[in-house]
Each structure stands twice: as structure tokens, then as C-alpha cells.
Amino acid sequence: MNELDAKHPLDFDAPRFSIKKPVVRSDAQGELSDAERVDRAMKAFARDMNSTTAAYLESCVHCGHCAQACHFYVTSQDARYTPIWKVEPFKQAWKREAGPFAWLTRTFDLKPAVTADELREWQELLYDSCTMCGRCSMVCPMGIDIAALVGLARHAMFEAGLVPHELWAVAERAEREGSPLGATPKVLKERIEWLEDEHEVEIPLDKPKAEVLMTLSSIGIMKYPSSLTALAKVMKHAGYDWTLRSDGYEATNFGMLSGNLAWQKALSLRLINAAIACEAKLLVLPECGHAYGALRWQGANLYGKPLPFEVLHISEFLARAMREGRLRTRRPTASLTYHDPCQVSRRGGATGAAREVFAGLKADLREMPNGGDANWCCGGGGGVVTLHRADEHRRRAFAIKMKQVVESGAEKAVTSCENCRLSFDDGQAHYHWDRKMGSLLDLVAEHLDEAGTGPA
Amino acid sequence: MTLLELARGPVLTVALLVFFLGTAWRLWAVFRRPRKPDYSAPRSSDTVGGGLRAIWQRMLPRSAYERIGMTGTINAYAYHIGIAVIVFAFAPHIGFIERLTGLSWAALPDWVTYIATAFAIVGLVFALATRLTDDVQRLLSNFDDYFTWIVTMLPIVTGMALIEQTYVPATPMVAPATPDPTLLAVHLLSLELLLIWFPFGKLAHAVLVFVSRYRTGVEFTRKGAAL
Ligand code: SF4
Numbered sequence: 217m218n219e220l221d222a223k224h225p226l227d228f229d230a231p232r233f234s235i236k237k238p239v240v241r242s243d244a245q246g247e248l249s250d251a252e253r254v255d256r257a258m259k260a261f262a263r264d265m266n267s268t269t270a271a272y273l274e275s276c277v278h279c280g281h282c283a284q285a286c287h288f289y290v291t292s293q294d295a296r297y298t299p300i301w302k303v304e305p306f307k308q309a310w311k312r313e314a315g316p317f318a319w320l321t322r323t324f325d326l327k328p329a330v331t332a333d334e335l336r337e338w339q340e341l342l343y344d345s346c347t348m349c350g351r352c353s354m355v356c357p358m359g360i361d362i363a364a365l366v367g368l369a370r371h372a373m374f375e376a377g378l379v380p381h382e383l384w385a386v387a388e389r390a391e392r393e394g395s396p397l398g399a400t401p402k403v404l405k406e407r408i409e410w411l412e413d414e415h416e417v418e419i420p421l422d423k424p425k426a427e428v429l430m431t432l433s434s435i436g437i438m439k440y441p442s443s444l445t446a447l448a449k450v451m452k453h454a455g456y457d458w459t460l461r462s463d464g465y466e467a468t469n470f471g472m473l474s475g476n477l478a479w480q481k482a483l484s485l486r487l488i489n490a491a492i493a494c495e496a497k498l499l500v501l502p503e504c505g506h507a508y509g510a511l512r513w514q515g516a517n518l519y520g521k522p523l524p525f526e527v528l529h530i531s532e533f534l535a536r537a538m539r540e541g542r543l544r545t546r547r548p549t550a551s552l553t554y555h556d557p558c559q560v561s562r563r564g565g566a567t568g569a570a571r572e573v574f575a576g577l578k579a580d581l582r583e584m585p586n587g588g589d590a591n592w593c594c595g596g597g598g599g600v601v602t603l604h605r606a607d608e609h610r611r612r613a614f615a616i617k618m619k620q621v622v623e624s625g626a627e628k629a630v631t632s633c634e635n636c637r638l639s640f641d642d643g644q645a646h647y648h649w650d651r652k653m654g655s656l657l658d659l660v661a662e663h664l665d666e667a668g669t670g671p672a
Numbered sequence: 673m674t675l676l677e678l679a680r681g682p683v684l685t686v687a688l689l690v691f692f693l694g695t696a697w698r699l700w701a702v703f704r705r706p707r708k709p710d711y712s713a714p715r716s717s718d719t720v721g722g723g724l725r726a727i728w729q730r731m732l733p734r735s736a737y738e739r740i741g742m743t744g745t746i747n748a749y750a751y752h753i754g755i756a757v758i759v760f761a762f763a764p765h766i767g768f769i770e771r772l773t774g775l776s777w778a779a780l781p782d783w784v785t786y787i788a789t790a791f792a793i794v795g796l797v798f799a800l801a802t803r804l805t806d807d808v809q810r811l812l813s814n815f816d817d818y819f820t821w822i823v824t825m826l827p828i829v830t831g832m833a834l835i836e837q838t839y840v841p842a843t844p845m846v847a848p849a850t851p852d853p854t855l856l857a858v859h860l861l862s863l864e865l866l867l868i869w870f871p872f873g874k875l876a877h878a879v880l881v882f883v884s885r886y887r888t889g890v891e892f893t894r895k896g897a898a899l
């Protein structure tokens with residue numbers, strides 16, 4: 217440093233206009249060398265690569281359309297949050313190691329080999345900045361399912377031991393204890409006893425046989441216990457033979473969100489085996505988006521054959537009960553809007569189910585602008601809500617959601633995902649917003665016409 | 673051997689070989705990967721229909737996603753359609769294809785191609801300008817994007833030089849003038865460069881688009897999700 221500099225040191229840490237100091241934030245698990253991390257990541261990525269994902273990696277024309285669909289890009293205007301950029305190291309690795317002209321790429325060193333530092337840098341893009349909501353996948357003119365690529369890249373990151381630690385710890389706990397939030401079978405049993413006493417409802421647990429196996433999200437058990445009472449009321453009213461099982465109740469799958477395929481499978485198998493054990497014909501997933509994706513669309517593939525029972529999301533189940541005339545309901549007085557959980561609607565194909573429930577309730581439904589399949593994500597899916605270091609980013613994205621809810625003009629908002637409700641609660645507290653996100657199941661339970669005078 | 677003979681003979685043969693074999697190889701790299709069976713109970717079994725619908729629907733602007741820049745979309749229409757008209761509807765090009773394959777069809781009047789050329793050029797220039805100025809596109813872009821742009825533009829520009837040469841009002845009385853052989857050779861060589869580059873770079877999206885859209889269409893339709 218010369219004399220002038222010594223007298224006038226540059227202060228790189230002070231906040232300044234338009235220059236952002238890049239924050240390098242990455243966690244690591246295990247004692248692995250950089251080379252091992254890269255090697256494991258690449259092997260895992262190659263292992264899960266199929267013909268469709270290969271087509272995706274070959275097809276991008278770098279048009280950038282996907283950026284405009286992503287809440288994280290839209291609210292930051294930072295090009296790094298462009299959806300397809302989030303899988304850039306894997307695109308690069310594909311071209312260099314496995315693509316059609318990999319030999320040319322390597323021989324002439326046209327694309328550099330991916331480094332552990334790059335993977336560390338991308339941790340923030342693959343986890344903190346992607347809810348796997350699939351909005352980007354809908355606008356890509358090449359039809360690339362970018363969200364699926366992010367899922368694949370997360371497998372690689374997990375193998376490399378490069379997962380945000382909060383998410384890793386939650387997933388590990390889920391695998392070890394059966395619940396990510398400490399809703400162990402013992403806690404569940406205590407909750408049930410308490411709720412049965414408090415609300416005079418019956419919540420069957422561990423019936424040896426039942427037609428319907430109901431499952432829960434530990435977010436519901438721990439944060440929204442009224443969902444259990446609502447469930448019991450609806451099931452009694454509709455007259456179903458149902459049970460909860462202490463050997464398979466937790467439907468959230470943090471194994472999937474963190475990128476650990478083995479944990480994902482272990483968690484799904486608990487539900488599958490519980491349903492088989494009680495000879496259930498139907499397994500109903502709770503108000504949780506990713507639980508639906510995990511079991512409804514990926515469960516059978518991890519099981520290795522078709523599931524011997526039907527799987528429905530609770531919103532589909534309610535819609536069916538209404539269709540079959542099992543629910544007598546009263547009309548809600550307030551106008552309502554519905555926040556589509558990405559994994560149930562856009563990614564899950566059950567967009568119509570909640571609408572059927574609203575129609576059954578004869579509710580005054582006011583759709584949000586871009587509601588339904590094009591709905592904006594709450595910002596907390598894909599495990600993002602568990603990452604405190606992503607709070608600022610997530611809350612910024614939530615601003616879009618607030619606008620959308622307000623523009624619907626509805627008095628009340630409901631959704632069918634407890635993870636979404638968690639992000640809404642956080643956003644509400646952060647912005648001192650006067651809106652609360654309710655639950656579709658609670659709404660139905662509150663409007664059951666027990667006297668039997670309403671429309672069936 | 674003159675430059676024109678070279679361009680019409682061996683170079684053309686090599687270019688066509690690289691084009692077909694390279695493209696087949698690139699597709700093979702995709703198709704040879706495993707396709708795991710999906711055991712989840714499908715919501716809809718019309719997956720082939722869904723795949724085809726996705727190919728069509730992703731060609732249309734998406735009204736539910738109003739933030740997605742319409743300018744870029746309209747511009748993409750402009751140069752894609754422009755280039756298609758130049759390649760497939762211009763009489764000399766149909767003649768070229770006929771000499772190669774024996775297939776021919778009716779051409780559109782020359783002035784249509786001239787308008788299409790204007791659209792293609794303006795569109796491509798606009799696309800490049802966006803690529804250079806838009807943060808997102810600039811970040812995503814690499815050598816492939818810029819080289820592909822040059823390789824696409826060259827045949828258009830060299831072709832325009834030929835239009836100057838041969839422009840003769842189309843009347844039965846006047847035979848078209850023979851184009852300058854060097855200019856024609858350069859035009860042909862620029863096309864051959866495009867054919868050779870096609871399998872290696874992003875031009876291959878012209879075939880890959882059908883694969884990725886179809887596959888997404890199949891998977892989304894299986895789930896009953898919107899395309
Ligand atoms: S899946 Fe959603 S959050 Fe992730 S990149 Fe795409 S639009 Fe953004």
C-alpha cells in the first residue's frame with residue numbers, strides 16, 4: 217500500500233450506492249476435499265440424468281424469458297437469479313463430461329471443469345433462491361422444466377455435502393425422528409389427547425384397519441393444531457372409516473427438499489407401509505404442497521411399482537366428498553380468494569380441486585390476478601422458509617404475493633398448504649400486514665351444516 | 673476447380689454430411705439416456721396428445737404470464753418467420769433444394785422474400801442488441817450465442833449482395849441474369865458454414881425444441897397439469 221492509500225484507506229465495508237459486496241454464504245457437511253465434493257456432485261448428477269433432463273440441458277437458447285417468471289429475479293432484478301443460471305455449473309458439466317461433444321469440449325478446453333468453489337457459490341442459488349415452484353418452467357419457449365433440473369442439482373449438492381445447514385439439519389432430524397419439527401409419535405399422541413379433550417372430537421389413531429389413512433404435516437401438528445380438529449370434524453360429518461397411524465403420519469419430505477434421495481425414499485416408505493398395514497384404499501395427504509409432489513408423483517417410483525392404494529391431496533379429497541354429497545355446508549359470508557400451492561396446482565395438476573370445494577360451498581371466490589396455474593409462489597416453498605439466511609430475499613419476493621392478494625379484492629384468503637401459511641405468517645409479521653392466510657380445510661370444517669339444513 | 677465449383681461440390685457434400693450426422697449424433701446423445709418407467713397413477717393417459725399440444729402451445733405467447741416481455745417474443749416471431757420465408761419460399765432456394773432432393777413447391781413472389789429479409793435482419797439486429805444490453809441475456813450468453821448470430825446473418829447478407837446482381841423484373845421476355853460466380857460461391861460457402869455449425873451450437877434448437885417441449889408436455893399431461 218503506498219503512502220496515499222495508507223492515509224486514505226478505502227472502506228470496502230461501508231454501504232455504498234450501486235455497489236454490492238458479494239456475500240459468500242455457504243455451508244458444508246462432512247470432511248471432504250474439494251476434489252471429492254466435485255466428484256460426488258458430478259456422479260450424483262450423472263446417476264439421476266435421464267433422457268428428458270438430457271434434452272433440457274441441450275436445449276436452452278439463452279433467451280432469458282425464465283427470469284421474468286421468477287419471483288426472486290423479479291424482486292431483485294439481479295441476473296444471477298435467472299432460473300436457468302441456477303443450474304449453470306451442471307449445464308457446464310454436462311457439456312464437458314457427458315454431452316454429445318464432450319470429447320471436443322474437453323480436448324479444446326472449451327468449458328472449464330466445475331470447481332468446488334463454484335458449487336459453494338451456487339448453493340445460495342439452488343437452495344435459498346429457488347422454491348422449485350415451476351413458474352419458470354411454464355414460460356420457457358423451449359419447454360425446459362427448469363424446476364426439475366434444480367431438483368436434480370440438489371441431489372448432486374447433497375452428495376457433495378454442500379447443503380444449507382438448516383435444511384440439512386431439518387432433513388436429518390426428519391429421517392432420524394420421523395418428523396422435521398419434533399412431532400414424534402409421542403408428541404402426536406399427546407396432541408391428539410389434548411385436542412380430543414379440548415374440542416370434543418374423536419381422532420382415531422392406529423386403528424388396525426381403515427378405509428382411509430389420513431396423514432399430517434408436522435407444521436400442522438406443531439403450529440396449526442386446529443387443522444387436526446378440523447380434519448376430525450369433516451371426517452365424522454362425512455362418515456368415513458379413517459385413521460391416523462403413528463408408524464406413518466408425517467407427510468412432509470425434507471429428504472426430497474434437501475436433495476437426499478435415500479432419505480426421501482425412507483420417509484415415503486413410512487407412509488406407504490402404514491397404508492398397506494391398515495389396508496387403506498386411500499391415503500390422503502395433508503395441506504402441504506411438497507408432500508403431494510413427493511408421494512403422489514414420486515412415491516410409486518421410489519417404491520418401484522404402482523402403489524396399491526389411491527393418493528389424494530386433502531383439497532381433492534374434500535372436492536370428492538362434496539361431489540359425492542357427503543358434506544352439508546353453509547355458505548361462507550366473506551368473499552374469499554385462494555392461494556394455489558405451487559406443488560398442488562401448477563406442479564401437481566390439482567388446480568381444479570379447490571375451486572370445486574369453493575363451488576360446493578357456494579362461496580364468493582375472487583381469483584387473484586394470475587391465479588390458478590400461473591399463481592405466484594409464496595416464496596417459502598422448496599425448503600426456503602427453513603433458511604433464516606434467506607429471510608430478506610424471501611420477504612422481498614413475498615411483496616408480489618401481498619399485492620396479488622390485495623388485488624383479488626377478497627375479504628379473506630385461504631390456501632391448502634401449511635408451508636405457504638408459514639411464509640404468510642412470517643410475511644404478515646414482517647410487513648405488519650393486516651391479512652391472515654387461512655386454511656381450506658378449516659374453512660370447510662367451520663361451514664359444516666351439522667343441523668343438516670344446508671345444501672348437500 | 674473454381675471457388676464456385678468447390679462450393680457446389682466437395683464443400684457442400686462435407687457440409688451436408690456434418691449437418692446430418694452431427695445432428696443425428698446430438699439427438700442420439702439425448703435418446704440413448706435411460707427413460708425410467710413412471711409408476712405413479714396418471715391423471716390423464718393422453719400423453720402423446722399432451723406432448724403434441726405442448727409443442728404447439730409453447731409457440732404462442734402466454735397471456736397468464738403478463739410480465740414476460742412481449743417485445744422479445746414478437747421479435748423472435750419476426751426473424752423466425754422471416755428466415756423460414758427466405759429459406760423455403762424464395763424461388764432460387766426452392767431450386768437449390770430441388771437440385772439436392774428432387775422436391776419442389778411453388779415460390780412466393782420475390783417481393784415477399786425481400787420484406788421477409790428486412791424482418792429477419794432487423795429482428796436479428798434487435799436480438800443481438802438485446803443480448804448485449806440486457807443483464808440476464810448477457811450473463812447467460814457465451815461464444816455459441818454470438819458465433820451463431822454471425823453464422824445466421826452471413827448467408828442473409830451475402831444473399832442480399834446477390835439480389836442486387838440478379839434483380840431483373842420478372843417478365844417472360846427477360847431471362848434472369850447469371851449471378852456473379854464469386855458472390856454466389858461466397859453465399860453458398862456461408863450457408864455451408866451454417867450447416868456445419870448447426871449440430872454443435874444453439875442452431876440445433878430447431879430440432880431439439882420438439883424433443884424438450886414434447887417431453888414436458890408428456891410429463892405435465894400425465895399429472896393433469898397445465899401446459
Ligand atoms: S422454480 Fe420458481 S423459484 Fe425456482 S427458479 Fe423457477 S420460478 Fe424461480
Ligand code: SF4
Nearest residue numbers: 276277279280282356
Ligand atoms: S426461458 Fe428456457 S430457453 Fe430461455 S433462457 Fe430460460 S431456460 Fe433457456
